[in-house]
Amino acid sequence: MTLCPLPSKTGKDVIWHLQGCGWASLQRKPECDYGIAGKFGQQSGESGNHMTNKFLAGLGLAGLALVSFTSAAVASQAEDWQLGLQESATPVMTDLVFMHDWILMPIITIITLFVLGLLLWVMIQYNAGRNPTPSKFTHNFAIEVAWTLIPVAILVVISLYSFPLLYKQDRIPEADMTIKAIGSSWYWSYEYPDHDDISITALMVPEDELKEGQPRLLATDENVVVPVNATVRVQVTSTDVIHAWTIPAFGIKMDAVPGRLNETWFKAEREGMFYGQCSELCGKDHAYMPIAVEVVSQEKFDEWVKTQTAANDTAPNTTEIAQRAD
Numbered sequence: 228m229t230l231c232p233l234p235s236k237t238g239k240d241v242i243w244h245l246q247g248c249g250w251a252s253l254q255r256k257p258e259c260d261y262g263i264a265g266k267f268g269q270q271s272g273e274s275g276n277h278m279t280n281k282f283l284a285g286l287g288l289a290g291l292a293l294v295s296f297t298s299a300a301v302a303s304q305a306e307d308w309q310l311g312l313q314e315s316a317t318p319v320m321t322d323l324v325f326m327h328d329w330i331l332m333p334i335i336t337i338i339t340l341f342v343l344g345l346l347l348w349v350m351i352q353y354n355a356g357r358n359p360t361p362s363k364f365t366h367n368f369a370i371e372v373a374w375t376l377i378p379v380a381i382l383v384v385i386s387l388y389s390f391p392l393l394y395k396q397d398r399i400p401e402a403d404m405t406i407k408a409i410g411s412s413w414y415w416s417y418e419y420p421d422h423d424d425i426s427i428t429a430l431m432v433p434e435d436e437l438k439e440g441q442p443r444l445l446a447t448d449e450n451v452v453v454p455v456n457a458t459v460r461v462q463v464t465s466t467d468v469i470h471a472w473t474i475p476a477f478g479i480k481m482d483a484v485p486g487r488l489n490e491t492w493f494k495a496e497r498e499g500m501f502y503g504q505c506s507e508l509c510g511k512d513h514a515y516m517p518i519a520v521e522v523v524s525q526e527k528f529d530e531w532v533k534t535q536t537a538a539n540d541t542a543p544n545t546t547e548i549a550q551r552a553d
Contacts (some may be wrong), residue, residue: 470509
């Protein structure tokens with residue numbers, strides 16, 4: 228997970244794009260530089276102490292990061308200041324969140340604190356002032372056995388949880404319906420082979436055409452619609468270059484490779500809108516290939532199927548779609 232600073236339109240603010248868990252954009256303004264620490268300083272009368280404010284701000288942000296890493300966002304899309312995973316909407320994502328929060332994070336935290344303690348101990352105990360004549364031994368059998376067996380044991384513990392989860396992601400259960408997602412430069416099109424071969428093309432909604440509630444860079448003019456609690460098989464392919472069909476709240480990411488049909492699955496356990504983006508660098512408009520999945524009740528899905536079946540006869544041709552995408 229990395230934070231990549233980019234200059235904002237004003238040149239004074241800094242926009243941070245969080246890569247790895249959900250494309251959250253964080254905007255940090257000059258008047259908020261000290262955050263909680265600034266307010267603390269004003270209340271305690273420490274108005275001129277810059278160093279204290281900066282130190283307290285660092286502690287506050289570190290605490291915020293630790294809390295955020297173990298908590299999920301309440302929405303189906305990335306939120307401002309979000310560092311953790313999105314709220315789960317499928318059984319696979321629920322298992323992924325458990326794996327991240329209760330297996331990996333404790334192990335990583337313990338290892339980090341242990342290594343930090345060793346570094347501090349060596350720096351203090353064995354510096355040139357306290358240890359002017361260092362020892363010259365080169366081997367320690369016990370330590371060498373420990374630093375070999377302990378990592379192996381850690382990997383075994385992780386594998387007890389990760390292998391069943393990988394199997395669960397890979398093995399598609401009996402599906403209630405199938406959707407074929409086709410990546411093109413730079414939009415997604417979808418086919419419903421189980422529902423009269425319904426086909427839709429989903430293009431990103433331009434910023435000046437967004438309606439209330441539609442998120443920038445994520446909303447599409449056509450949504451993928453599926454019923455709640457239905458097991459959906461997703462077949463993913465591409466017409467040109469490699470893309471990737473990704474919905475963070477579903478816990479799925481599948482490459483769309485030209486000439487190859489990859490498969491994944493999901494079972495959305497709650498209704499709502501769920502957003503994703505192409506997650507494979509695919510050209511100049513890679514950032515403008517959003518994915519929007521609308522999970523509805525079975526009754527609403529049946530109505531949508533009837534509407535799309537009637538409208539399918541007047542669907543735009545390939546040339547019209549390409550012109551709209553440009």
